[in-house]
Amino acid sequence: MSGISRRHIIAGAAGALALPGLARAQAQQQLAIATGTTGGVYYPLGGALANYLSRGIPGMSATVEVTGGSVANMQLLGANRVGIAITQxxxxxDALRGNDRFRGRPVPARTMAVLYTNRMQVVTVASTGIRSMQDLKGKRVSTGAPGSATEVMAFRLIEGAGLDRDKDFRARERLSPAESTNAIKDGKLDAYFFVSGVPTSAITDLGATPGVQLVMIDHDEYIPRIVEKYGPVYFAETIPAGTYPGQTTPNRQMSVGNIMAVREDMPADLVTKILDITWNNREDWARVHSAARDFTLEGQKSAAAGVPWHPAAEAFWKAKGATLG
Structure with a gap:
């Protein structure tokens, strides 16, 4: 059930009778934040955000959901089981348009804030002999946890590289980044895909393992082909050498933006309160994880958001001086 606890399902059901993803019980508001796997970036950022909101809004009790990632998060938002979804x-x-995993079930999503860039990372070690996307053929790979945006983006990259996700691998697993790192250490996996901010703890762990030489596979050459089919949501970036232990060369890869999404019917005053608290805690947030350093006024762009702004969020950012474009 995408890592949702029974307690949170009950809270979400109650919220459907009150505010979107927001349960009211004994004068207390309970707000669930959909994050991701524990080895990624969404989870620590979501945990800190829940803390800020619980302290900053009287009567608020904010909690985090451990999930498979962005796809699961948007499904939870569509089902009114969470109030905030951190998502690619x-x-x-896809959720807004009712495409792919959301076919027939479009989600009335709106952007509250643009956060930071997520990097597609294709991870292996020197002992596998893998040096390119083509070298993955016949290997054992993981394309990410079920319900994750990693899985969606990995499938699109594999397709863009001219590989068949169902036929060209010796085995294709659906593991979290932490599980993937452990599987490579144990010799049960050759490579894995993971989309996140950098650095991410699972890859840092792999690179720091004694006797292991980390290898990051370049794949920026396939971006034009992917964008041609799926639209201009992806762009090329470089992960500098030394970002991870043992990473000796820059990694030319494909990136995508991250947003905080809410339902279009979240009350305007609540959106404003959440944004005000989040913005005021941005320096502490960046200490929780360096990816939050990219949560800036300059980053609040409509083109980067992909999804229309919630009206209260649009007003908030304009009042702060952002040029949304």
Missing amino acids: VDAAV
């Missing part, structure tokens, strides 16, 4: 832009656009 590609998954949010």
